[in-house]
Amino acid sequence: MNDARAAFFSSLLLLTLCVVAAGLVFGWPQAAITALCFCVYFLLRQMQEIGRLLDWARQPLGTPPPVALGDSVWDSVFGALTRHHRESMLERHQLNLALDRFRLAAEALPDGVVILDEEQQIEWMNRQAALCLSLHASADLGGRILHLLREPEFQVYLADPDNVDHALSLSTTRSSGRFLQLQMTPFSAGRSLLLVRDTTQ
Numbered sequence: 001m002n003d004a005r006a007a008f009f010s011s012l013l014l015l016t017l018c019v020v021a022a023g024l025v026f027g028w029p030q031a032a033i034t035a036l037c038f039c040v041y042f043l044l045r046q047m048q049e050i051g052r053l054l055d056w057a058r059q060p061l062g063t064p065p066p067v068a069l070g071d072s073v074w075d076s077v078f079g080a081l082t083r084h085h086r087e088s089m090l091e092r093h094q095l096n097l098a099l100d101r102f103r104l105a106a107e108a109l110p111d112g113v114v115i116l117d118e119e120q121q122i123e124w125m126n127r128q129a130a131l132c133l134s135l136h137a138s139a140d141l142g143g144r145i146l147h148l149l150r151e152p153e154f155q156v157y158l159a160d161p162d163n164v165d166h167a168l169s170l171s172t173t174r175s176s177g178r179f180l181q182l183q184m185t186p187f188s189a190g191r192s193l194l195l196v197r198d199t200t201q
Contacts, residue, residue, distance in 0.1 A: 049074045062089065111197045118190030120145050120158065132196045134174040145194065149174065158184065169199065 052066045065081035103124075106113045112129025114122060121144050122135075130137045133149065140148060146155055149172055157168045167183040181197040 049077075053077075111195055114145070114194040114196065116145055116184075116192045116194055120192075122148075123191070129194075129196050132175065132178070132180055132198050133172065154182065157182070167195075 056063065056066050065078055065085055067078055067082075103126075106126045107128075109126065109128065112126060112132045114125040114129045114133075117123050122141050124141070125133075125135065125137060127137065129135070130140075135148060146158065151170055151172055153170055154168065154172075167181045169179065169181050171177075171179050177200070178198060179200045181199050183195045185193045185195065187193055
C-alpha cells in the first residue's frame, strides 16, 4: 500500500510540475493552471483505484477486496464488493457445513453410497461402499465406475436409464463370495447416487 501511494504521489508531483511549467512557458492564466492540475490529480486518482481493482481481480478466489483510499465513488464500489465477498464466504461456509453433515450422515448408513458425476466418475463414496465394492476411498476417486466394476450385467444396467426403477443383484469379481444389490438414482446436474447393499447373508 505504501509503495502504491508513493508511486501515485510521485506521478502526481511530476505531472503537476509539467503542467505548471507548460503554463508558465505559454503564459496560461493561473486559473487554467489550477484547473489542469486538478484534472491531472483526478485522472491519476481514478487510474490508481482502477489499478488496485485490477490487482485484486488477479488474486486467488476468496481474497478480500481492497479498501478505497479516500472519500469518493470508489468507497461505494469497494464497499459493495466487500459486502458481496462477505456474503459469498458465508454462503460457502454454510455449504461446507451442509456437505459435512451429509457426509457424516452417509457414513452412518448401513448401506454403501457412491456419488457419480455425469461421466460416471466417482466423486465420493462412504466407507461401506468402499468395503462392499473392494474400492479405495481415496485412490479410486475420479475413476469411472465401469472401469472398476467390469461385470457385463452392471454395464448393461447403467446403459439403460429405465433401470433406475429397480435394483441389480450380482456378485462381483472384486468381492468374491459377496452378493450385492445395486441401484442407481439420478439426483441433480447429471449426477447419480449408486446405492450398494450387501445381501450375502
